[in-house]
Amino acid sequence: MKRLRVRAESNTYDVLVGRGAWRALRTLKRSSYTTVFVLTEKGLWAAWGKKFERAVQWKDCRTVIVPNGETSKSLKFVERVAGELLAHGADRRSLLIAFGGGVIGDLGGFVASTYMRGIDYVQVPTTVVAQVDSAIGGKTGVNVGLAKNLVGTIAPPRLVIADPTVLATLDKRTFRSGLYEVVKHGILSGHRLFRQLETSLDTLLPSNARNLGPLLAQAAKVKVDVVSRDEGEAGLRRVLNLGHTFGHAFEEVTRYRRFLHGEAVAWGMIAATALARRAGLIKSTEASRITALVRRVGEIPPINDLGAERVMDLLPHDKKTVGGRIHWVLPERIGKVRIVAGIPAAMAESALREVQQTRWS
Amino acid sequence: MKRLRVRAESNTYDVLVGRGAWRALRTLKRSSYTTVFVLTEKGLWAAWGKKFERAVQWKDCRTVIVPNGETSKSLKFVERVAGELLAHGADRRSLLIAFGGGVIGDLGGFVASTYMRGIDYVQVPTTVVAQVDSAIGGKTGVNVGLAKNLVGTIAPPRLVIADPTVLATLDKRTFRSGLYEVVKHGILSGHRLFRQLETSLDTLLPSNARNLGPLLAQAAKVKVDVVSRDEGEAGLRRVLNLGHTFGHAFEEVTRYRRFLHGEAVAWGMIAATALARRAGLIKSTEASRITALVRRVGEIPPINDLGAERVMDLLPHDKKTVGGRIHWVLPERIGKVRIVAGIPAAMAESALREVQQTRWS
Numbered sequence: 059m060k061r062l063r064v065r066a067e068s069n070t071y072d073v074l075v076g077r078g079a080w081r082a083l084r085t086l087k088r089s090s091y092t093t094v095f096v097l098t099e100k101g102l103w104a105a106w107g108k109k110f111e112r113a114v115q116w117k118d119c120r121t122v123i124v125p126n127g128e129t130s131k132s133l134k135f136v137e138r139v140a141g142e143l144l145a146h147g148a149d150r151r152s153l154l155i156a157f158g159g160g161v162i163g164d165l166g167g168f169v170a171s172t173y174m175r176g177i178d179y180v181q182v183p184t185t186v187v188a189q190v191d192s193a194i195g196g197k198t199g200v201n202v203g204l205a206k207n208l209v210g211t212i213a214p215p216r217l218v219i220a221d222p223t224v225l226a227t228l229d230k231r232t233f234r235s236g237l238y239e240v241v242k243h244g245i246l247s248g249h250r251l252f253r254q255l256e257t258s259l260d261t262l263l264p265s266n267a268r269n270l271g272p273l274l275a276q277a278a279k280v281k282v283d284v285v286s287r288d289e290g291e292a293g294l295r296r297v298l299n300l301g302h303t304f305g306h307a308f309e310e311v312t313r314y315r316r317f318l319h320g321e322a323v324a325w326g327m328i329a330a331t332a333l334a335r336r337a338g339l340i341k342s343t344e345a346s347r348i349t350a351l352v353r354r355v356g357e358i359p360p361i362n363d364l365g366a367e368r369v370m371d372l373l374p375h376d377k378k379t380v381g382g383r384i385h386w387v388l389p390e391r392i393g394k395v396r397i398v399a400g401i402p403a404a405m406a407e408s409a410l411r412e413v414q415q416t417r418w419s
Numbered sequence: 420m421k422r423l424r425v426r427a428e429s430n431t432y433d434v435l436v437g438r439g440a441w442r443a444l445r446t447l448k449r450s451s452y453t454t455v456f457v458l459t460e461k462g463l464w465a466a467w468g469k470k471f472e473r474a475v476q477w478k479d480c481r482t483v484i485v486p487n488g489e490t491s492k493s494l495k496f497v498e499r500v501a502g503e504l505l506a507h508g509a510d511r512r513s514l515l516i517a518f519g520g521g522v523i524g525d526l527g528g529f530v531a532s533t534y535m536r537g538i539d540y541v542q543v544p545t546t547v548v549a550q551v552d553s554a555i556g557g558k559t560g561v562n563v564g565l566a567k568n569l570v571g572t573i574a575p576p577r578l579v580i581a582d583p584t585v586l587a588t589l590d591k592r593t594f595r596s597g598l599y600e601v602v603k604h605g606i607l608s609g610h611r612l613f614r615q616l617e618t619s620l621d622t623l624l625p626s627n628a629r630n631l632g633p634l635l636a637q638a639a640k641v642k643v644d645v646v647s648r649d650e651g652e653a654g655l656r657r658v659l660n661l662g663h664t665f666g667h668a669f670e671e672v673t674r675y676r677r678f679l680h681g682e683a684v685a686w687g688m689i690a691a692t693a694l695a696r697r698a699g700l701i702k703s704t705e706a707s708r709i710t711a712l713v714r715r716v717g718e719i720p721p722i723n724d725l726g727a728e729r730v731m732d733l734l735p736h737d738k739k740t741v742g743g744r745i746h747w748v749l750p751e752r753i754g755k756v757r758i759v760a761g762i763p764a765a766m767a768e769s770a771l772r773e774v775q776q777t778r779w780s
Contacts, residue, residue: 208505
């Protein structure tokens, strides 16, 4: 088990990744909280709740159940969860444990950071992407209509405890979708993690916590390092948006029905890499290695039928842009990305069309 | 015009109180914002919008209108307002101006502090209570069902500009309701403001901005001083809850239909003063002066028909309590209150019954 430390502006907290990480919840004193709530999903809790409670040894946690899926990430459910917390006596010294994937983490973090103007919370991420990315850094948010995370906060958790054992019950597609984010962190962090992924990608299976643990810890460290230096999104943290500018547009143009988030980001990384090559920012050999590793993770639903003009139209809606201008995150080489503004729209569209027209084997 | 400065943990900002305060918006550079939105109510904006725009001299502000009244202070309206902001191109560098009373200020502050995880906002309070209290300090919040401010944030505005001229169109009852909060600040701050209120209370009328300005500035300073020392609610800031423990219960037991907030706080202050006397914390002479000044503001809907047991039952639901225990804010003398825990419930109930049974002339 690996212990990482986030040193953010607003707080310092530990991120534990590896088998047995759940036990670390005991480092928080139960007695310093009046009541403890676990926000989770039914099926997930049925599969893992008992094991979690055994590891944690707190016997009086009350669960708050929300439906599986993105619809729970809404202000309607903020209202519902806050109401349920109040009904069961949650006060300012209650603790909320967000036990689930990205939806639970984002919703739980938002509720915790706003319930009575803020209570403590702990992230217990149960998907790959949550373990290496979304549960770390304190970003919370809910969707408004189709606008993802339109309403949110930046509020650090007290603790993040990521045990890869829980990944065993993930379906394969969701698991792979998370691996794309691991690859993204490989691109950001450099040759060591990237090569390890090239070597061991095929052995990374949901049930293989032993192999997964050390790799996920490395990938999580990328996020920990970034958010320790930039909790907001003014500067460095934007590198984490690699693949997200196109990725969001792919999700939006398909009304969030075709791709899992990581899959859209995968296409986004491939398109950003193509754009970086067109802009003369990256060598072909490096670009090919990036594209090849992304592709090796597995099949992704196609993008070749999507209207390129429509995708381009959706780009400036990305909330990472300021005043409508796009700040692209483009790879320069494995281990280095650059934020570039002022890329001509025509060049971005050409890169997109190239990726769409490529016959991926 | 009086310039006060809030030096809070998270930020430093100015509070301007007095005739002409709106002009100070110009000290913020219009060019540092992509777009500017004014959250307000229809009737209020019809009466004052033009004057505001003339004072501010920014010609391209877009209004976002919400219905008058407490129902707008909900997650439903957070969703609606955020959606409208997005539809009209608000991004991370947009500015939101909350132009209205407590509801607009609390809703606007909450939306601003969570829209794309936080944009700048300015408070333009247009009621007495907003000008001396709620617009200052960065507390935002919306209701969940009957639970007031159950979901909220602490997010300082960039600026608070309070011009008493706008009070001219307030109905008298709302105006008086705000004066109770001014009296509260008089009790907290000491003899200077308290005596001024005793002397000039009868000349304080909605249309008398000249008289109101200096007094409101003094009352606002009480809030500024408190939140400069305690932005959260762990310690000092709790003194502002004088009258609120009983006050909230009075509002709740009447399902928020009988009292304006300030009126409930007025009864709450009278009851808290009665309790302080029973607890031997305050001399009768001082207690009588407090009670007399509160009563002099004007008629308040009665509390004598409310079930005392029911009111008592509602007390521990107050979110200012931790673990269910009540921290009372009780006056010791004019200029000093004390936070007291461990008051026997029977003593509080006796104080309540005493106030209920008094024949207020």
